[in-house]
Amino acid sequence: MAHLSARADTAYDNAYHHKLRGRLWGALSGTEYDERHDANEPPGFAYSNPFPPRDMRAGDERKLLVAAPEEPLLTHVVRDLQTERELNIGEMPFRVEDMSAFSPDVGEPGTRGTLETGTGLLVRIPPWRCDEYGIDHPGGDTAVFWRPEHTTEPLLNQLEANLDKKHGLFCPEYLPGPSDVEGELFDSYELIKTFAVPVQVTERETRTYVLSKWRFGYTVRDDDHRRHLNLALDCGLGERNSLGFGFVNVVEKQGPFGEPAPEVHGR
Amino acid sequence: MTEYAYADDSYDPVENRSEIVFCYDAVDANPNGNPLSGSNRPRIDPRTQQAVVTDVRLKRYLRDQLDDDGHGVYVRNVKNEAGNQSERWELLRDRLRGLDPDEWDLGDLDEDDEAALREEIFGEFLDDAADVRYFGATMSMDLQEKYEGFEDYLPDHFTGPVQFSPAKTIHPVTENEEYNSLTSVIATGSDKKQGGFDLDDHRIQYGFIAFHGLVDEHGAADTKLSREDVKRLDTLCWRAIKNQTISRSKVGQEPRLYLRVEYADEGYHLGGLTRDLAVDEDRSDPIENVRNVRDLTVDLTDLLARLERHADRIDRVRVAASNVLAASVDDEVLTAGVDTGQHGIYDALRERLGDGTVDVVDVYDEAGRTKPAAADD
Numbered sequence: 001m002a003h004l005s006a007r008a009d010t011a012y013d014n015a016y017h018h019k020l021r022g023r024l025w026g027a028l029s030g031t032e033y034d035e036r037h038d039a040n041e042p043p044g045f046a047y048s049n050p051f052p053p054r055d056m057r058a059g060d061e062r063k064l065l066v067a068a069p070e071e072p073l074l075t076h077v078v079r080d081l082q083t084e085r086e087l088n089i090g091e092m093p094f095r096v097e098d099m100s101a102f103s104p105d106v107g108e109p110g111t112r113g114t115l116e117t118g119t120g121l122l123v124r125i126p127p128w129r130c131d132e133y134g135i136d137h138p139g140g141d142t143a144v145f146w147r148p149e150h151t152t153e154p155l156l157n158q159l160e161a162n163l164d165k166k167h168g169l170f171c172p173e174y175l176p177g178p179s180d181v182e183g184e185l186f187d188s189y190e191l192i193k194t195f196a197v198p199v200q201v202t203e204r205e206t207r208t209y210v211l212s213k214w215r216f217g218y219t220v221r222d223d224d225h226r227r228h229l230n231l232a233l234d235c236g237l238g239e240r241n242s243l244g245f246g247f248v249n250v251v252e253k254q255g256p257f258g259e260p261a262p263e264v265h266g267r
Numbered sequence: 268m269t270e271y272a273y274a275d276d277s278y279d280p281v282e283n284r285s286e287i288v289f290c291y292d293a294v295d296a297n298p299n300g301n302p303l304s305g306s307n308r309p310r311i312d313p314r315t316q317q318a319v320v321t322d323v324r325l326k327r328y329l330r331d332q333l334d335d336d337g338h339g340v341y342v343r344n345v346k347n348e349a350g351n352q353s354e355r356w357e358l359l360r361d362r363l364r365g366l367d368p369d370e371w372d373l374g375d376l377d378e379d380d381e382a383a384l385r386e387e388i389f390g391e392f393l394d395d396a397a398d399v400r401y402f403g404a405t406m407s408m409d410l411q412e413k414y415e416g417f418e419d420y421l422p423d424h425f426t427g428p429v430q431f432s433p434a435k436t437i438h439p440v441t442e443n444e445e446y447n448s449l450t451s452v453i454a455t456g457s458d459k460k461q462g463g464f465d466l467d468d469h470r471i472q473y474g475f476i477a478f479h480g481l482v483d484e485h486g487a488a489d490t491k492l493s494r495e496d497v498k499r500l501d502t503l504c505w506r507a508i509k510n511q512t513i514s515r516s517k518v519g520q521e522p523r524l525y526l527r528v529e530y531a532d533e534g535y536h537l538g539g540l541t542r543d544l545a546v547d548e549d550r551s552d553p554i555e556n557v558r559n560v561r562d563l564t565v566d567l568t569d570l571l572a573r574l575e576r577h578a579d580r581i582d583r584v585r586v587a588a589s590n591v592l593a594a595s596v597d598d599e600v601l602t603a604g605v606d607t608g609q610h611g612i613y614d615a616l617r618e619r620l621g622d623g624t625v626d627v628v629d630v631y632d633e634a635g636r637t638k639p640a641a642a643d644d
Contacts, residue, residue, distance in 0.1 A: 103513045108506060109631040174561045174591060222607070222631075223509070256631065257336065257638040 001102070002064040002081055004094040006056040013090040016049065017243045018200040020089045024066070025242070027080030033073050042166045044068055045077075046236025046247045049119050050089060062094065065247070067104075069170040069234040074101075104249075106229040110256025111220045115186075115229070115248045120195065120211030121238045122245040123158045125150065145210035152189055155212075159237055160185060163228060166235045171227065178228045185228060188217030199243060211245065220256075271422050271489040273390055274382040279494045281428070281487035283582055286536045287480030287500070288526040288570070289325075289431075290544070291508045292560055295443060296519040297470045299324045308469045309442060316439035318474045322431040325478055330398045332507035337639050341396035341404055359392045359406075363414070373416045381420050388421060393491045400490045401500075403427030428486035429500070436474040437565070438546045438554045443470045468516065473557045475523070475565065477541040484533065499637040501527055501585050501628045523560065523589045524612070525628065528574065531582040543570035547595045564593045564600065567612065571596050575619035584620060587628040588612045 024047065025037050036043050045068040056062065064087075068074050078099050081087065087094045106113055124143035125135060133154040135144055146155045160178050163185070167177035178185060192213040200206045220226045236246035299320040300307035310319040334340040371384060393400055403425040482497050505522045512520040530536055546554060550564035557563050574581065588594075588610045590603035601611025608627060616625045 103518060105510075105513055108510050110635070172559055172561070174559075255335070257635050 001100050002066070002087070002096050003098040003100070004050060004062045004064060004087065005097050006058055006060045006062065007086075007093040007095055009057045010092050011055050012053050013092050014053075014197060015200065016090040016092065017245075018090075020047065021243050023080075023087065023089075024077060027077045028073065031073075031076050033070075033076065042162070042169060042235060043242040044070060044166075044170060044235060045073055046234070046241040047244050048247045048249075049244065050092065050094065051118070056092075061097075065249075067234045067236070067247070069231060104230070104233050106218065106226055106233065106250060107220055107253055108256060109220045109222050109226065111253060113218055113220075113253035114251050115216045115218065115232065116192075116251045117212075117214045117216075117237060117246060118249050119244050119247045120197070120213055121159075122209055122211055122240045122243075123155050123162075123238045125154050125158065129154070146212065147210060148191060148194055148212075156184070156186075156189075162238060163232060163235075166231055167228065170235065171231065175227065176224055181224050181228075183221055183225065185225075185232075186216040186218050188215075190215040190217075201243070209240075209245075215251070216248075271385060272378075272382045273393070273488070273491055274379065274386040275390055275491065278491060281482065281484050281492050281494055281497055282533075283529045283531070284484045284534065284536050285480075285482035285497060285530070286528045286538070286540055287431075287478070287482070287504075288524065288528075288540045288544070289478040289480060289504045289522075290524040290541075290565075291476055291520055291522045293318075293471060293474045293476065294519040294559055295470050295472065296474075296512075297468070297516040298474060298476060298520060300469075300516065309440070309471050311440065311442070311471075312435065315435075317435040317437075318440045318471050318476070320434045320476050320478070322433050322478075325431050325434070326398075326402050328507040328511040329401070329503055331511045332503055333397045335510065336503075336634075338397040339395035339639075340398045341392075342398055342402075358395065359389070362388050362391060366414070368413050368417070371417075373420070376420065384417075384420055385422075390491070393425075397496070399425050399427075400492045400496055401427055401429040403490060422489065425490050426486055428483045428490060428492045429480065429497075430483070431478050431480040434476050434478040434541070436471075436476050437541075437544050438475065438557075440471040440474045441555055443472050470516070473559065473562075475546075475560075475563060477544050479539065479541040481536065482527075495637060497527075498585075498633075501525065501587070502630045502634040502637060505587060505628075505630045506634060521560070521589065522587075523592045524565070524594075525585075525587040527585045529582045529585070530580055532580050535580055537573060537577055540570060540573070543567075543573055545569070550593070550595055550600065560589070560591050561593075564595050566596075567594045567601070567615070568596050571615055571619055574616070578620050578624070581620060581624060583624050583626055584616055585626045585628050586613060586616060587630055 028034055045066060048065040050062040050064050066077055081096045085096045087096055123146040125146060126143050127137050127141060130137040130144060133150060135150055137144060164177045164179045192215060194212045196208050196210050198206050199209050218229055232248055235241060237248055238246035297309050298318060299310050301310045312319055330340050330342060366388060405424040505525055508520055508522040512518060545566040547564040547566035552562040594601045594612050596615050601615055603610045613625060613627050
């Protein structure tokens with residue numbers, strides 16, 4: 001977690017994704033993680049927005065969370081932010097005041113809790129699966145952004161498939177992935193809102209992404225399920241995590257024996 | 268009645284001795300740093316290259332888990348809650364203050380009176396300090412002036428009936444020299460350096476750690492250790508490693524095998540059960556190449572043979588094995604079954620000790636029943 005202070009009176013800039021992504025990839029430049037930049041695979045990190053997300057005055061504090069399943073990756077990011085303490089996220093100028101580390105955990109088996117997608121979830125339905133879900137496809141190779149009228153089934157399928165892929169990349173191969181086990185990742189789904197944001201995906205190109213914010217309720221079934229949910233905390237849910245989408249926080253947690261969990265991070 | 272028994276018939280005292288084998292492994296972790304080394308390097312036996320984990324480290328995990336579960340804990344992790352140790356100490360002090368010395372004729376106390384006196388002063392404290400019941404504690408109370416003479420009837424420290432020995436890995440380990448740790452980066456990069464500590468980060472690549480523990484039924488009455496407390500160990504050890512190894516240098520540790528042998532005869536135990544564990548070299552990667560539990564097979568031949576030879580002295584064995592642990596006995600390889608709760612280790616134990624003797628611990632099913640509220644029911 002980076003503890004930031006605003007360097008000027010600034011309006012909150014919702015189009016921060018591209019700039020922040022640039023800084024994080026910059027931190028990984030020249031490292032063993034650099035090549036992931038161009039690989040068409042989940043990048044292995046996820047990050048929050050600078051929060052709380054509202055306009056700020058010079059000196060106001062904000063926080064930024066960066067998560068990854070591989071600690072050395074985070075090490076490079078931390079080194080970069082410590083070496084160059086100015087952090088300009090779009091039109092928002094910050095200074096990195098301090099860094100701290102923690103390991104979020106959904107809890108031991110039996111724990112109930114809620115994950116919230118802090119930065120919006122990006123899920124695209126590939127054209128070849130649209131028929132299966134009864135979704136009208138405009139034609140061509142373009143994927144369809146998930147929307148509420150598509151029902152939760154395709155969304156959950158895509159989320160699981162995506163997490164499966166991340167499991168294959170970042171977890172020991174002898175351990176079962178989300179699709180290898182019985183049971184769902186979540187036991188409740190609350191859609192908070194759907195919204196569209198213009199996102200600069202490259203220097204020249206801006207696209208409008210349709211995102212959704214969710215609260216997912218979970219009950220940890222066993223160690224495998226715990227690992228899957230913790231992987232979501234480390235890698236983000238859904239797609240384009242390198243742009244900051246799909247970052248999830250534990251917002252509620254109740255231990256298996258009724259006592260409230262000692263800590264909930266990220267609020 | 269032991270020297271320091273208590274007049275409390277509401278709890279079920281421990282009557283059987285237990286011997287514990289508790290194994291967990293560590294991947295890219297520092298299972299027990301040594302602050303005296305100046306760089307918090309993993310403790311490694313310089314001759315055998317086995318990593319060493321102190322009993323203090325394990326007890327810290329167990330205490331923190333007891334604390335998280337809502338049990339009273341006397342020796343607390345300072346970083347968690349500095350206030351509670353003094354609260355418990357105050358509880359003890361208040362008990363003493365409430366004691367009227369004139370009610371006790373110290374020259375004429377029989378065994379029952381002595382037990383009642385101890386219960387009066389320490390009883391509630393022990394009920395409320397689970398870690399002291401297990402591991403004991405040292406404390407000095409000021410028993411001068413009007414309480415002079417009482418010290419002859421009260422313990423000045425509690426000897427823990429549950430003792431773990433320092434553990435070693437069952438194989439030599441290799442230190443991971445150049446580990447780029449987030450912890451060290453953060454600690455040295457901020458302005459909040461702690462003086463005197465070199466915060467370099469050192470880890471071992473892989474270690475399979477075997478702890479040996481003993482529950483002494485004779486010492487149990489001194490701290491009011493109950494049968495329920497001992498049964499709680501069967502889930503506590505496992506969950507403590509699962510839940511308390513979240514910090515960066517401790518992450519990568521997983522419980523692999525838990526075995527509590529409860530003996531039938533008073534004062535009897537086999538001893539040294541962890542020394543019967545070995546790496547099955549024929550079925551494991553060369554030890555310097557082992558990077559995770561899948562590269563290793565643990566040889567349980569000697570352990571099971573020894574238990575079998577003394578089966579008539581064993582009341583029961585409570586056992587839990589990780590479903591990714593492979594073990595071997597003679598020529599047979601033992602692995603997990605298709606369903607949860609099946610493992611070849613369980614069957615091998617049943618074959619040697621009898622079905623009724625072997626009791627598989629369902630950690631998460633059972634843990635809820637040993638929480639403080641359940642224990643009070």
